[in-house]
Amino acid sequence: MDAILLQILNGLDKGAAYALIALGLTLVFGTLGVVNFAHGALFMLGAFCAVTFNLVLSSSTKVRDESVTLFEAYKEVPILETKFPNIGPVILDYSIPLSIIVAIPFMLMIGLLMERGLIRHFYKRPHADQILVTFGLAIVVQEIIKHYYGANPIPQAAPMAFAGSANLSAMLGIGEGIVYPWWRLIYLAFSLLIIAGVFAFLHLTTFGMVVRAGMQDREMVGMLGINIQRRFSIVFGLAAVVAGLAGVMYTPILPPDYHIGMDFLVLSFVVVVVGGMGSLGGAVLAGFLLGILQSFASMTEVKSILPGIDQIIIYLVAVVVLLVLPRGLMGRKGVMED
Amino acid sequence: MDNVVLHVADVHKSFAGLHALSDIDLTVREGETHAIIGPNGAGKSTLLNVCIGRLKPDSGHVVFDGENLTGKLPHQINQLGVVRVFQTPEIFPDLTILENVMVPILAKRDGSFKLNWFRRFSGEKSVRDKASEILSNLGLGNMLDYDASSLSRGDKRRLELAMGLSQEPRLLLLDEPTAGMARHDTNSTIELLKTIKATGMTNVIIEHDMHVVFSLADRISVLAGGKIICQGTPDEVKADPRVKEAYLGEEQV
Amino acid sequence: MNKSATSDWLLFLCFTVAVLAMPIWLKPFGADYPDLMQRFAIFGIFAIGFNILFGLTGYLSFGHAAFLGAGSYAALWSYKLLTMNVIPAVIFSIIIAGIFAFLIGFVSLRRSGIYFSILTLAFAQMSYNLAYSVLMPITNGETGLQLNLADPRILDRAAGIEATNSLPLPNIFGVATTGMPGFYFCAVILIIGFFIALRITRSPFGMMLKAIKSNQTRMAYTGFNTRPYLLWAFVISGMYAGLAGGLMAVTDPLAGAERMQWTASGEVVLMTILGGVGTLIGPVLGAALIKYFENIFSSFNKSELQEVFAFLPEGLADIMVSVSSMFVGKSWHLTLGLVFMIVVIFLPGGIMEGVRRMGRMFGIGKAPKEPLSVANTQGSQANG
Numbered sequence: 001m002d003a004i005l006l007q008i009l010n011g012l013d014k015g016a017a018y019a020l021i022a023l024g025l026t027l028v029f030g031t032l033g034v035v036n037f038a039h040g041a042l043f044m045l046g047a048f049c050a051v052t053f054n055l056v057l058s059s060s061t062k063v064r065d066e067s068v069t070l071f072e073a074y075k076e077v078p079i080l081e082t083k084f085p086n087i088g089p090v091i092l093d094y095s096i097p098l099s100i101i102v103a104i105p106f107m108l109m110i111g112l113l114m115e116r117g118l119i120r121h122f123y124k125r126p127h128a129d130q131i132l133v134t135f136g137l138a139i140v141v142q143e144i145i146k147h148y149y150g151a152n153p154i155p156q157a158a159p160m161a162f163a164g165s166a167n168l169s170a171m172l173g174i175g176e177g178i179v180y181p182w183w184r185l186i187y188l189a190f191s192l193l194i195i196a197g198v199f200a201f202l203h204l205t206t207f208g209m210v211v212r213a214g215m216q217d218r219e220m221v222g223m224l225g226i227n228i229q230r231r232f233s234i235v236f237g238l239a240a241v242v243a244g245l246a247g248v249m250y251t252p253i254l255p256p257d258y259h260i261g262m263d264f265l266v267l268s269f270v271v272v273v274v275g276g277m278g279s280l281g282g283a284v285l286a287g288f289l290l291g292i293l294q295s296f297a298s299m300t301e302v303k304s305i306l307p308g309i310d311q312i313i314i315y316l317v318a319v320v321v322l323l324v325l326p327r328g329l330m331g332r333k334g335v336m337e338d
Numbered sequence: 339m340d341n342v343v344l345h346v347a348d349v350h351k352s353f354a355g356l357h358a359l360s361d362i363d364l365t366v367r368e369g370e371t372h373a374i375i376g377p378n379g380a381g382k383s384t385l386l387n388v389c390i391g392r393l394k395p396d397s398g399h400v401v402f403d404g405e406n407l408t409g410k411l412p413h414q415i416n417q418l419g420v421v422r423v424f425q426t427p428e429i430f431p432d433l434t435i436l437e438n439v440m441v442p443i444l445a446k447r448d449g450s451f452k453l454n455w456f457r458r459f460s461g462e463k464s465v466r467d468k469a470s471e472i473l474s475n476l477g478l479g480n481m482l483d484y485d486a487s488s489l490s491r492g493d494k495r496r497l498e499l500a501m502g503l504s505q506e507p508r509l510l511l512l513d514e515p516t517a518g519m520a521r522h523d524t525n526s527t528i529e530l531l532k533t534i535k536a537t538g539m540t541n542v543i544i545e546h547d548m549h550v551v552f553s554l555a556d557r558i559s560v561l562a563g564g565k566i567i568c569q570g571t572p573d574e575v576k577a578d579p580r581v582k583e584a585y586l587g588e589e590q591v
Numbered sequence: 592m593n594k595s596a597t598s599d600w601l602l603f604l605c606f607t608v609a610v611l612a613m614p615i616w617l618k619p620f621g622a623d624y625p626d627l628m629q630r631f632a633i634f635g636i637f638a639i640g641f642n643i644l645f646g647l648t649g650y651l652s653f654g655h656a657a658f659l660g661a662g663s664y665a666a667l668w669s670y671k672l673l674t675m676n677v678i679p680a681v682i683f684s685i686i687i688a689g690i691f692a693f694l695i696g697f698v699s700l701r702r703s704g705i706y707f708s709i710l711t712l713a714f715a716q717m718s719y720n721l722a723y724s725v726l727m728p729i730t731n732g733e734t735g736l737q738l739n740l741a742d743p744r745i746l747d748r749a750a751g752i753e754a755t756n757s758l759p760l761p762n763i764f765g766v767a768t769t770g771m772p773g774f775y776f777c778a779v780i781l782i783i784g785f786f787i788a789l790r791i792t793r794s795p796f797g798m799m800l801k802a803i804k805s806n807q808t809r810m811a812y813t814g815f816n817t818r819p820y821l822l823w824a825f826v827i828s829g830m831y832a833g834l835a836g837g838l839m840a841v842t843d844p845l846a847g848a849e850r851m852q853w854t855a856s857g858e859v860v861l862m863t864i865l866g867g868v869g870t871l872i873g874p875v876l877g878a879a880l881i882k883y884f885e886n887i888f889s890s891f892n893k894s895e896l897q898e899v900f901a902f903l904p905e906g907l908a909d910i911m912v913s914v915s916s917m918f919v920g921k922s923w924h925l926t927l928g929l930v931f932m933i934v935v936i937f938l939p940g941g942i943m944e945g946v947r948r949m950g951r952m953f954g955i956g957k958a959p960k961e962p963l964s965v966a967n968t969q970g971s972q973a974n975g
Contacts, residue, residue: 035705118936127704127705128649129935131705131708132864132931132935133932133935133936135857135860135931136928136932136935137932138928139924139927139928139931140928140929140932142924142928143917143924143925143928144925146921146922147916147917147922151921266712266716266853269712270709270712273706277705307724307725308720308721308724308725311717311720311721311723311724311725312716312717312720315713315714315716315717316713316717318709318710318713319698319710319713319714322702322709322710323698323701
């Protein structure tokens with residue numbers, strides 16, 4: 001029982017990341033009708049936003065090391081700490097969550113730029129063309145990051161206060177000895193918050209309602225004379241921000257490298273297809289579901305029965321779902337069908 | 339002459355609780371031109387789609403020449419000789435006009451699948467000659483090597499007809515062959531359909547234009563609200579009061 | 592009719608001459624060494640095969656690398672178990688990849704459009720992941736499958752050929768397939784592969800594939816069972832990929848799982864598009880160009896760049912060096928990605944489309960016969 005609970009928890013944070021990326025993917029697909037293979041690159045850019053922010057904050061100067069008295073020794077100290085001895089270290093400690101402030105406008109800008117500069121011209125082109133051009137873009141973005149940040153993963157630390165693990169058994173009175181890293185809990189909560197935010201935005205605002213109507217029937221909304229073009233840009237920007245934030249907060253869980261975006265993209269696409277193209281609820285559901293399944297499949301008990309299952313479970317589920325339910329778990333009729 | 343070729347028996351079809359077709363019973367005899375008329379939304383296209391296997395009926399079945407068509411796949415139905423000419427042209431836009439007609443002829447000759455990868459398509463002389471002859475008869479003979487997508491809408495419909503005819507069908511289903519055509523084109527299409535009729539081919543034609551219907555049909559079935567309300571010769575149908583009722587406010591019969 | 596047959600023979604003849612004469616005309620480009628030319632041929636075969644599926648039917652597979660990998664493993668096992676002769680190795684790689692493609696295609700072709708792409712991608716990723724884990728006994732995991740002195744090599748031993756103290760070399764009836772013989776072996780196979788692709792494209796079978804790409808729904812109502820057409824196209828193109836994989840093992844008897852990764856599938860897509868989807872020469876051209884520039888660009892380093900820009904004033908030269916260094920060496924994929932985007936955006940027909948446009952500018956050639964998009968997949972068709 002405890003083991004099962006632990007596996008579910010373990011799957012949740014990965015599932016949350018899948019869900020966030022898939023949410024943006026399906027939002028863009030549902031409204032703009034564009035298959036965006038560069039969406040994973042947005043996740044990666046978000047992660048590197050956090051890396052850069054941290055890098056800038058910790059830019060340091062040489063300071064005389066007072067602790068060494070025998071000779072003149074110097075040490076590197078972040079400028080922030082020397083200038084603001086009180087608040088500086090705290091800011092540095094919280095650099096990951098703080099980088100959200102930078103990431104939001106940055107990702108929005110990237111999103112708008114991408115939509116205006118490239119995606120817009122591909123609305124009417126076949127899906128294969130969209131896949132290809134965004135695939136090209138993903139390669140370009142990835143290589144630029146690789147050029148500046150190198151090929152190795154760059155570990156990021158969570159704030160000290162969340163560095164340890166929470167003893168869930170003691171806190172909630174369930175099971176025994178279930179410990180779970182604090183930061184993963186934070187990530188889960190953060191993701192749920194964003195998902196709730198996106199859904200609230202789509203369901204409670206007029207803008208959101210138009211977007212949802214557009215996902216139901218694109219031609220219809222076009223005929224209403226609503227300025228779709230501008231809304232499309234904003235939706236794309238929103239999707240970029242969601243993917244970016246998912247990336248920012250994921251850095252302490254998995255050190256980002258240049259191909260983290262592609263790794264997640266391939267899986268997220270599978271998630272979208274399993275959830276059902278164009279279904280936001282389906283994307284979120286499938287994201288968490290596949291995350292949990294993956295974590296179950298990597299249990300040694302399961303692996304001993306079905307060797308290698310952890311490596312292929314997501315793809316296997318995708319194949320089965322696509323064959324049994326052509327529209328995915330919650331897909332609607334008529335989306336991307338011949 | 340009185341052999342029944344197509345028998346639609348007790349066909350029901352509903353979409354989300356809405357009865358599109360109910361209790362449809364219809365017979366088409368060999369060599370006749372059978373028109374199906376009815377107001378918009380009467381279920382004419384649904385009926386045609388059931389016949390060619392695009393839709394599965396909820397109950398009942400369609401029998402063609404002793405073979406049950408229900409549950410058969412579209413290509414199997416076509417191979418039996420039931421060919422549909424579509425209302426919105428369903429051509430191969432990326433192929434040339436000649437190729438558009440050669441492909442259906444090959445379906446008739448080679449069956450539903452053949453891995454003849456070593457022959458030359460352009461070397462199929464008899465197929466080619468036959469296709470260009472049909473196209474010339476339809477007035478498309480001077481544009482054989484153009485892309486089909488470059489045709490005007492009216493010409494696309496003629497191409498569509500050529501594709502259907504090229505298969506020498508035993509039963510040709512025509513879906514509104516003159517819809518959206520100018521009077522002049524309509525008349526030439528009627529003449530064309532008359533020559534087809536003269537060859538003894540069995541035709542089922544869905545049509546809105548009563549002029550077309552009464553110039554061609556041997557028998558007429560009137561469909562309204564998903565039911566056949568009247569079936570008979572043109573004169574019988576003209577005299578039937580139920581038909582007038584169904585068409586009230588729609589069109590002058 | 593005879594005219595088109597003649598022009599096809601002419602095309603084939605030109606192709607054959609161009610391929611066999613590569614060592615001569617590639618000299619001025621500095622690309623006349625066997626290893627590189629062999630890569631041109633191998634990836635040319637891969638791209639030709641991919642184009643039979645994507646170019647003719649419009650089905651975009653993102654999993655063709657799986658067949659490439661399968662072909663390599665099959666060839667290696669043929670070396671290990673039977674003989675170091677490359678002929679059986681190549682035959683096995685085609686057969687194994689064909690069976691593999693049949694299984695994956697049978698399932699994947701139940702869906703079309705992007706769903707098909709995702710299914711093929713899923714299968715390829717599964718194969719890749721399994722090659723690293725459960726299939727270790729077959730693939731030797733991360734190390735890759737290698738030859739071993741103790742390998743059985745039944746046929747070789749039966750013929751009295753023993754490897755004494757060094758690993759045996761792949762050979763064709765005793766002639767080692769390294770260097771130029773290796774290149775000519777691959778070149779001949781490329782020519783055969785091109786000939787078969789030419790016949791397929793011009794055949795009624797090929798025409799049906801094109802018709803499926805143009806309007807698949809209509810094909811069914813025209814009396815065709817599209818499933819076996821697509822499956823055959825998929826299997827044939829998988830066999831080409833397997834053949835390419837087998838040929839990789841001809842010069843370098845080593846097979847690793849990384850050949851199955853989806854980035855390798857992406858590469859063949861790039862080659863085909865760059866050269867021109869649906870054309871005969873395009874994919875070979877695309878493959879050769881990508882491999883050529885990969886070779887050039889990735890070998891550049893900073894000091895060479897500094898030499899290139901040495902004529903500029905110092906500050907400017909530094910800027911130019913640092914900017915251009917983004918596009919060469921290890922970062923050459925950036926150039927590739929950019930070129931690829933530009934092609935998809937401005938020249939969806941690839942280089943061959945460019946050649947046609949140039950031809951038309953100078954008044955030769957005919958009006959465009961192909962639609963201006965990379966592909967015309969099922970998903971893009973609006974009719975129900």
